[in-house]
Amino acid sequence: MKPLIGKRILVCGKGGSGKSSIVALLAQVFQSNDYPVLLIDGDASNPGGLIRLMTGDTISPQPLIEYFGGREKVMCPVDDPSPLTRTDDSRSLVDEHIRLSEIPPEYYIRKNNIILFQVGKIQKAYEGCDGPMSKITRDFIVEGNHLTLIDVEAGIEHFGRGIEKNVDVVLIVVNPVFESFEVARRVHELSKSMGIKHTLTILNAVRDPDTEQIMKRNLSANGIDIAGSVSYDEEIFKSGIEGKEIGYCNAFDEIGYIVTKLETLYNHD
Secondary structure (H helix, E strand, O other): OOOOOOOEEEEEEOOOOOHHHHHHHHHHHHHHOOOOEEEEEEOOOOOOHHHHHHHOOOOOOOOHHHHOOOOOOOOOOOOOOOOOEOOOOOOEOOOOOEOHHHOOHHHOEEEOOEEEEEOOOOOOOOOOOOHHHHHHHHHOOEOOOOEEEEEEOOOOHHHHOOHHHHOOEEEEEEOOOHHHHHHHHHHHHHHHHOOOOEEEEEEEEEOOHHHHHHHHHHHHHOOOEEEEEEEOOHHHHHHHHHOOOOOOOOHHHHHHHHHHHHHHHHHOO
16 A cells, blocks of 8 residues: 555745645645545635646536535534534544545546545635634544645644644645745644644745755754655746636646655555
8 A cells, every 4th residue: 555545744934935736736646646635724724725737627616615504513622622423323534544535526626536625715805714624624534545735824823723633744835935934933833733744845936056055954953854856837927817627737746756765654654
C-alpha cells in the first residue's frame, strides 16, 4: 500500500503565498502517483477556492455545512469542542468515519481519482464567523483507502480553533516575503505544541538560487524542515490572473520531488 494512504495532510501559509495553487498541484501529482485523493476546501474566505484551480469551473458542490444542518446544528469548536456527529444520530465522525456512500453526490465533485468537498463560504454580511465550518474541516474524516488534502484559510487563526487536531502532516507554504517566514515559524511552534509529528515547509515562487538560499537559511535557523522548492512558474501565474485551471507545468516535477519526500516520512516510521 502507498505510504500516505490514510493520512490527512493540512496545507497552510500566509495570505498570498500560493497555498491553494500548491494544494491543487499536490492533488494532481498524488493522483498521477496512483493515490486516490480527497480534497477538502476549508477556506471559507476564498470565493472561488479550489474549484477554479482544479477544474476551471465556478460551479461549486453544495457546502458540507448544509449537509450537517447549518449553523443551527454545527457549533464553533471553541464554543463546543465535542466532535462533529452524523446528521441522523450522535455517532462521532472522528470515532466512526463517514462513508462516501452516505453523502449525496451534490456535495462533492469528482475529477478522475480526486474527490473535492467544499466546507462552506461566507455568503452575506453579519453571517457570523466561520467557526462552524472549521469544526467540519477538523472532523470530516471519510472512511477508505485514500489520502486527504486539506486547504485552510491564510494565517494561523485555524490553530486557535484546533483544526489541526486530526491531521498527520502540516505543510506550510512560504513565499519570498519576510512575513511568510514569521508565519511559518509560528505555525511550526503551534504544531509542536499540538504534538503533530511532521511539520514541513514548501518554498514557493522561488525565482533564483540566491533567493532560495536566503529562504532556506531563515527557516533552518528556526529548526523548520523543508520538503522542497517550487520555482516561480509563468503558467501558474497566468492561471491565477485569468481564473483558469492549472494545467501541466514545470512545477509538476518539483512537486513530484516533494511527494517523494513526504512518502519517506512514513517509509521510515
